[in-house]
Amino acid sequence: MNIVKQPAIKNETQTIRPLSVDEVCALEKCSPPLLTIGNRIVWLSDNGPEFGYIKWLGKLPDVGPDWMAGVHFDNPVGSGTGIYNDYQLFDAPVYHASLVPVIGLLRAEDFTGDPPPSSALSSSLVAAVITNNIGNENSSSSSNRNNTISDRSKQYDASRITCDIPPLSTHDDLKYLCGKARGIQGHHNSCYLDATLFAMFSYTTIFESLLHRPQSSSDIAEYSEVQKVLKEEIVNPLRANLYVSADRVMHLRTLLEKLTSVRGLTSEEKDPEEFLNLLLNQILKADPYLKLSSGLESYFYQLFVDKDEKLVLPTVQQLFDQSFLASDFKLREIPPCLLLQMPRFGRQFKMYPRIVPSLYLDISDVLDNSPRQCSICGELAEFECKECFGQFGEGLDSTAFCQKCLDKSHAHKKRAKHKTTKLNIPTEFILCIETSHYVAFVKCGSGPDAPWCFFDSMADRNGEQDGYNIPEVTLFQNLRWWLSDEGTALLLTTKDDKLLPEMTRRLLCDAYMCMYQSPDLMMYR
Known part of the structure; x- marks a missing residue:
């Protein structure tokens, strides 16, 4: 698209020319945005969806590095005519032209419902639509026009939001x-x-x-x-x-x-x-996030287990317990974040065809030097016997004993040679x-x-x-x-x-x- 220079409007400051999409791609050797000129689009404003057509694409060097779209809106949305910094970017009736960050737009065919209310999608966060005084011949000056555009985009550009936004929660x-x-x-x-x-x-x-x-x-x-x-x-x-x-x-x-x-x-x-x-x-x-008793530190923990044919539908908790039992590792401290990789290798091989995610993971029995309950009487455990895994309950808590129960349970000839508070x-x-x-x-x-x-x-x-x-x-x-x-x-x-x-x-x-x-x-x- 050729950008036509309009007759000069008196302005003491030197204006910076907008760059069309073709110019940007040639200069930056980059791909164009996914939206193209002629696309029917929708902008989700505080007052409802606004539909229009993209008439110009490019970047505004004095505003920022983001792709901008010149939109001819069906309804009046601002006070523009498609002029920016004295350059005619596209033609549109007065009040129907706006420059909008591309990220603030959806293709009309992708829009399937009503927009969220202003509490969820406010104009200061979502739209960043630059509607104020773009090419408005009634505005007081070209300088005021450009300053308004620049200030709003730098503060509210939907593709680059600088303020702290909390996670979703409700x-x-x-x-x-x-x-x-x-x-x-x-x-x-x-x-x-x-x-x-x-x-x-x-x-x-x-x-x-x-x-x-x-x-x-x-x-x-x-x-x-x-x-x-x-x-x-x-x-x-x-x-x-x-x-x-x-x-x-x-x-x-x-x-x-x-x-x-x-x-x-x-x-x-x-x-x-x-x-x-x-x-x-x-x-x-x-x-x-993960600090092991062996001295190793990591961001993930890969569940390494030998396949148990008796486990038809294993849970993550069961695989977690088995993996720590086999590795002889403990957690040095409670991890703020525990990323567990399932026992599968590559994109194809899966040890188990189905694994049931445990909504809560009990890590009590894998914490180094943590208090544990005796698997028999429930009193404070002082000893661990790995050979007793699964014999007095399920999971790693079946390996914990107080002195009295350890002596009693291991008096049995089958166990004679065998050398907590829950945290979910x-x-x-x-x-x-x-x-x-x-x-x-x-x-x-x-x-x-x-x-x-x-x-x-x-x-x-x-x-x-x-x-x-x-x-x-x-x-x-x-x-x-x-x-x-x-x-x-x-x-x-x-x-x-x-x-x-x-x-x-x-x-x-x-x-x-x-x-x-x-x-x-x-x-x-």
Whole structure:
């Protein structure tokens, strides 16, 4: 598109020319945004959805690095005519033209319902629509016009929100979060990252320190840049707008590929632990969440177990107990965050066809030097006998004895040669994989009755090779029932996975990583 210079309007300050989409792509050697000129779009304003057509695409160098769209709205929305800095970007009747950050727009065909009220999606967070005095011939001066635009965009640009936005927390939040064009948009094999980021930052607060730790002398030079992109372009828009476009995620992927030795981060399939290792360990240098009695420290714990043929439908708790029993490790302290990788190797091999996620994980018996209950009388335990595992109950608590019960139980010839207070931490999210595609189940709030949602960054698609993915968040109403005794009984009689509801099947058959944490346990750290 050729930008026409209008007759000069007197202005003492030198104006900076807007750049069209073709100019930006040529100068920056980048891809254009997913929206294109001519697209029918909708902007979710405080007063309801506003529809229009994109008439111009490009960037405003004096405003910021984000893609902007010149929109001809159907209804009056501002006071513009398509002129910016004395340049005619596009033609539109007065009051119908606005410059809007691309991230604040949805394709009209993707819009399926009413917008959230202003309490959930306020104009200061969601829209960042730059409507004030764009090309308004009645405004007092060109200088005032440009200052208004610049100031609003820097403070409220929907694609770069600088203020602190808390995680979602209420049932009302979930009501607006569910639907199409919600969550993080997938693009070019980004599902490993989309699902992980959505799970980490939509509802839980455990990873907030990653967004706020100041840069230190030991950090890489680009530390603040990565942190800023993560917080202002992904986490904050997710929480405020309930949507993050693929180009924002691509910005983070490009930075990670540039700063690390891992290739293919912008185009190839990766695993969540690869991404988390880069982000937590190499870039942001978070303290390891897991500290073992062996001296090892890590961000994850891989469940290594020998397959037990008697376990038809194992729970995460059972696999957790078995893994720690076999490893001879203990936890040196209560982990603020426990990321458990299920016993599966690669994208295909699964040790168990189904694994039941434990909504609460009892870590009492794997804490080093922690008080434990005798498995027989319930008094304070002083001894542990691994050979007694499973003989006086289930799980690792069956190995703990007081002196009296140890002597009595081991007086039996079968056990003659054998050389607590509960700490339950709740699960917060579960990452799943099926045929190289990652999705997430996320607990939406705190407490035992908190609802759960299912997120897929590529749930739907518009178009073929040149199309785009549409993310979706869905309420999973029956998750707790399927994990109850009644649900487990039905699972045991339903052998064919294809007979299970889709979300239930994906939860039980495709579990890849579970995250457990509780804010109440942070006091122990």
